[in-house]
Amino acid sequence: MTIDQFNFAGKKAFVRVDFNVPLDENFNITDDTRMRAALPTLKKILTDGGSIIIGSHLGRPKGATDKFSLKHILKHLSDLLGVEVQFANDCMGEEAAVKAAALQPGEVLLLENLRFYAEEEGKPRGLAEDATDEEKKAAKAAVKESQKEFTKKLASYADCYVNDAFGTAHRAHASTALIAKYFDKDNKMFGYLMEKEVKAVDKVLNDIKRPFTAIMGGSKVSSKIEIIENLLNKVDNLIITGGMTYTFTKAQGGKIGLSICEDDKLDLALELLKKAKEKGVNLVLAVDAKIADSFSNDANTQFCKVNEIPDGWEGLDIGPETEKIFAEVIKNSKTILWNGPTGVFEFENFTHGSRSVGEAIVEATKNGAFSLVGGGDSVACVNKFGLANGVSYVSTGGGALLEAIEGKVLPGIAAINE
């Protein structure tokens, strides 16, 4: 079933989108690409005469907090759609059920952040640090059990299910995967964005022009480091940058000061370095860093070798030597995949590295390379630097894009196809 074949007239659609957009300290949206990307699907449903219940997450909350409330995006969503979008303060409460039931054709209801409930991810929360294995097992079983009710309730709001959340398609969560089984095959489908993203990934995978370079940065070290091993089977060059750098530097015995690091991934980092060598993949790491004496745009800064960061300082961007090395590799590539900034690009003083990587990608693209940039923050980055038109394809997925390129079947996609 494709969305084009479906007539939504008189139907209520539960649409899972990825509105996990970057917000500034005043809760202003700094990049709305992910919201705009879902508009064709939302508009098609409304034009057909359907109504919509929108489900999304925002950030990685560990419970209900104002900081991660989707009410911050409500007004902008109404503006983009040209419809006064209603809001349910709790995706599970009575209010959500009543408002969903009362929706008339052309109306839209946005549910509060689904991740305010542990059931969305299906992982227990609030476990004591010293919890025993037995307690952990019991907590996991309990949340898995209550997840069924949670999923069923979400499904009960609608007649059909549309998954348009490519950015979250690599998560086997209640609203991205489990929910699909509550709809028969004629009432569940991908939205336009999902269709477009899957086609773009297929295009790359079916015809990889070499050298193929992947650039992985950002701050989601633990989820992305796991992806590297499979990517090593696909790429010729792998540039590791951003927050991921320091786990590799520390693993090799370097001094990283206060830089972000995943201590339980040090062995994995060493193993990946070894595997890259065995497979003949050129794994490129930073040699220098722009360091700061606090996590702030106004911090004192200096450049130093990446493995000689003094105590009390942290690496917030790459240094000029590294920029040159990265640019050289990128400019000699024919396929380029970028996910994750080289530094804390939200702070003006730490944008230089990400900008230089973006510019090198644009130059390579001008010279015939096919370039893909993906991820909420990476896309915000290329937009901020005015480089989006110079890359071949901008994806709303970061981790999802990497996993799709890795060759994995994403749970959000499998759930609809099964």
Ligand SMILES: Nc1ncnc2c1ncn2[C@@H]1O[C@H](COP(=O)(O)OP(=O)(O)O)[C@@H](O)[C@H]1O
């Ligand atoms: N050295 C670093 N230290 C701390 N945070 C970093 C560092 N480099 C990049 N980041 C942060 O990584 C975030 C983006 O990471 P991520 O979510 O993995 O990317 P994307 O959304 O593009 O997939 C940005 O908020 C940026 O500030």
Ligand SMILES: O=C(OP(=O)(O)O)[C@H](O)COP(=O)(O)O
């Ligand atoms: O922003 C997202 O992913 P990305 O940072 O890899 O682009 C998605 O919304 C998924 O979020 P998650 O990585 O917290 O599951």
